[in-house]
Amino acid sequence: MKLLIRGGLVVDPETKLNNISDILINNGRIEQVKNGIKADGAVEIDAKGKVVIPGLIDVHTHLREPGHEEEETIASGTRAAAHGGVTSVFCMPNTHPPLDNAPAVEFVLLKAQKEGIVNVFPIGCITKGSNGEELAEIGVLKKSGIIAISDDGNTVMNSQVMRRALEYTKMFDIPVISHCEDTALTKNGVMNEGYTSMVLGLRGIPTHSEDIIVSRDIMLAELSSGHLHIAHVSTKESVDLIRQAKKRKIKVTAETCPHYFSLTEEDVKKTNYDTNTKMKPPLRTREDVSAIIEGLKDGTIDCIATDHAPHTIEEKNKEYDLAPFGIIGLETLLSLVVTELVNKKVMTLSEAVSKMTINPARIFNLKDRGSLKKGNIADITIIDIKKNYVIRKEDFVSKSKNSPFVGRTLAGFVEKTIVGGEVVWPIKEETNR
């Protein structure tokens, strides 16, 4: 089947494309990108006035299946992804049971194949049971289809185990993703430690709890020459540490999330203890936010990921201390990037898009994805960059609605999401797949 996307402004950071073009898709791959393509019998999509970008790759998603299907499933999570213009999600292994064994990974892949509507790439555990003690069978996991390892949700607090993980993975060429949190320092904390936590009477999580592990893991990456990828960077000091490490040619990459450049700890106070401002790492100060933006601009931070962490209304509608950490993010990712970074002229659309397309593809060795190069798999997102719209709970297709952005007006509306040459958003009919 042939698909022709006609007349859109094609923005592709990898091929440096930034002009009106047609895209011809044949058999799920990109066959041609140029103006005035003639293709008899192709189904046409009119993209005039719209922007066409490579499908987004989210390197940090929690799909919750298996184990917490009331929060999200592979079916609902991939629909949320499609709604947000995300064509590939990397799912974190802190499920129940965790993805520390091949059958668990195979279960996720099988489910994704049967019920998912975007690509799902599982991440395996670093350690058995994600308990930080013994390495998981990383080689076996790799064979079953994982693309990276992480104990996300937990930190590998034992430095020797972390060193071994970084060393051992060198033979597979996969990154070790670190959730940087010194758990002795974050114990009982629920928000950033500072003036606001003091005034609110909430226990604080100091920025140092992140910085210490970022610093340690960078040193271990140097020692082992393994590939360290730092998850959800939220502090000024972490950005500096990563910047210095990159200068010293240590193999380190990093991601941040939209909430770390669009919200601050003051939002906990402004919303009067709204638990949708509770996440880990916590929302930080304005100074940290500026540093994150600076890090995105100068390339210190490679990716923008969601850390999509669904929790039900019942779990979240509680006292601040009792609610779980985390917010959903797949459906607001692109719009927050457009609103906060592109429209505020922090970076160009192409630069911003690279953080969610070609950079993730390179870092995690995804072949044939992340750009609109001829021959690549046709994962494509079409957006109306000028359209402003209000984020509404009712519009989320994720099973969970825990977003602090509900009620905000954002720009950058996802019109269509195409995965492997097929339009998956808007969803036509549930029976079509």
Next chain:
Amino acid sequence: MPLKSKDLLGLEYLDKKEIELILDTARPFKDLFTRSIKKVPTLRGKTVVNLFYEPSTRTRTSFEIAAKRLSADLVNIAVSTSSVVKGESLIDTGKTFEAMKADFIVIRHSLAGAPAVLARNLNASIINAGDGFHEHPSQGLLDLFTIREKKKRIAGLKILLVGDILHSRVAKSNIWGLTKLGAEVRVVGPPTLIPYKIEELGVKVYYDIEKALEGVDVINILRIQLERQQESLFPSVHEYIELFQMNKERLKFAKPDALIMHPGPMNRGIEISSDVADSANAVINEQVTNGIAVRMAVLYLLSAKKR
């Protein structure tokens, strides 16, 4: 001039005028206590629910007497903290009382922000009777009332809070109220019990009690929670006494007529020596009396706020 909010969540959210209004309103209520019939019909037909997730006989009884002297109906609900985590949600509990037509919910909770959660979800007036390490506004107000009564003013006074500032909602409410009314507030205690960034509230931080006491008009001594020792926040009770106990010797560094206050219950012989607790300068029992008058004023002013 009424209060702006339907709820009393903390002194942070009240302006100077509102605080003064509450203190002024408490005055005639206190006069009522000297009469043989200490009751007025002001809140007849209104229902006050005392919802206590944390035991506190003092505060609960004080609100109970305040409500009864205003002729309101009162229900006491004690919820054990262990049942909080598993049982019915706070919001559902609050909605149940609202369905029973509660006009006021006085809530004490071990977690900061619990009253705010209720206030957001209910039409009833929510009165914070202490939430986690956040605020204890009625205690703050009764402390202000007591200071103003004894010293005839608050602006310009030097007031020292001693001890565990970190875990003290009383300290927080005192700081907001006192600074808004123009007092100079100092805090003293071991650095591990002084909250990060507290100076940004406009207070002076001391670690040396003798220096901190210099020239102060009021000393408010906070209760030390002995279990903090296990969290390594201070090494031993013995050392705490050595460094921070308010005793006769140390009192000499303050002004001779300095008021001695304590929110209670006291650990005699730990944060406060018995001779100081029983000295002529101590107004600890009057604080308790004033608490009732101030809480009556709060209920009265909030009842004027109709939803």
